[in-house]
Amino acid sequence: MSALPVAYPFATDLVLHGQEQGFIAFVRRALQAPILSAEEELHLATQLHEGSERQAREAAHALVHAYLRLVIKTARDYLHYRVSLPDLVQEGTVGLMMAIRKFDPRRGNRLAAYAVWWIRASIHEFILRSWRMVRIATTQIKRQLFFKLRQSKLSAARLNRDEAEELAQRFGTDAETILEVDGRMISPDESLNQSLTEEGDEWLEQIPDQRPNPERALIFSEQSRQQSAMIRDGLQQLTPREQSIVAARFLSEEPPTLDALAQKFSISRERVRQVEKRALEKLRSIFTAAV
Numbered sequence: 001m002s003a004l005p006v007a008y009p010f011a012t013d014l015v016l017h018g019q020e021q022g023f024i025a026f027v028r029r030a031l032q033a034p035i036l037s038a039e040e041e042l043h044l045a046t047q048l049h050e051g052s053e054r055q056a057r058e059a060a061h062a063l064v065h066a067y068l069r070l071v072i073k074t075a076r077d078y079l080h081y082r083v084s085l086p087d088l089v090q091e092g093t094v095g096l097m098m099a100i101r102k103f104d105p106r107r108g109n110r111l112a113a114y115a116v117w118w119i120r121a122s123i124h125e126f127i128l129r130s131w132r133m134v135r136i137a138t139t140q141i142k143r144q145l146f147f148k149l150r151q152s153k154l155s156a157a158r159l160n161r162d163e164a165e166e167l168a169q170r171f172g173t174d175a176e177t178i179l180e181v182d183g184r185m186i187s188p189d190e191s192l193n194q195s196l197t198e199e200g201d202e203w204l205e206q207i208p209d210q211r212p213n214p215e216r217a218l219i220f221s222e223q224s225r226q227q228s229a230m231i232r233d234g235l236q237q238l239t240p241r242e243q244s245i246v247a248a249r250f251l252s253e254e255p256p257t258l259d260a261l262a263q264k265f266s267i268s269r270e271r272v273r274q275v276e277k278r279a280l281e282k283l284r285s286i287f288t289a290a291v
Contacts, residue, residue: 027072041111045103073121075091095115163257241275245261
């Protein structure tokens with residue numbers, strides 16, 4: 001199958017969504033696009049995946065334009081999320097493109113029934129990203145609950161325990177999850193730069209700085225340098241085999257087993273353990289003397 005072309009002639013229309021007249025003209029042209037029959041849709045989908053590059057580009061253009069009215073219709077269902085219609089249409093169009101890319105006409109389904117799920121998924125992702133600075137839904141269940149609660153709640157007030165229990169039974173989850181998502185939906189974002197007192201003190205100033213001060217950072221850096229030098233000097237006083245075993249066992253991200261080292265050095269497992277023990281005793285004496 002050929003890849004769906006990236007560039008489309010209508011792309012410049014979407015760029016104009018910030019201008020009201022440009023978006024109105026875009027919607028008008030989308031609604032005037034001809035409705036495809038099942039045979040026309042099958043032919044275009046086949047051209048998209050099996051035709052030449054030019055045929056695929058023209059087929060993609062025709063399919064997208066034919067189903068932009070579906071994007072607009074679906075996007076209008078999400079206006080109550082306080083997101084602009086042009087933004088919703090733009091994100092829904094991204095979902096439509098993905099649907100056309102993955103649509104297989106040989107399965108016998110119409111593109112509209114398949115694409116609507118991709119359109120909604122793309123719009124859902126956009127709403128969840130733009131709803132708040134802090135993410136509301138961090139799991140798949142909470143993402144689904146976000147939209148279900150928006151549709152099911154009768155008021156903007158916070159849910160009580162009884163209401164949460166009732167919704168939990170309906171949605172197949174627990175009341176704690178319902179209350180958590182509901183609380184995130186209702187609670188506004190708070191800026192750490194907002195004033196805390198009349199003098200202008202900010203919340204951010206009340207958060208302790210956990211970073212080490214420059215003096216401690218310098219001390220830690222010097223201690224690390226000294227320790228590295230001590231270990232390097234200590235290893236140089238070991239035999240080559242002792243150095244290899246100690247480095248492998250204690251300085252590797254994935255230390256090998258005694259059996260693996262025994263095979264490497266052609267000695268017994270017990271001999272490897274003895275060499276390791278003797279090397280550590282030497283290092284301990286060297287480090288004690290240095291201190």
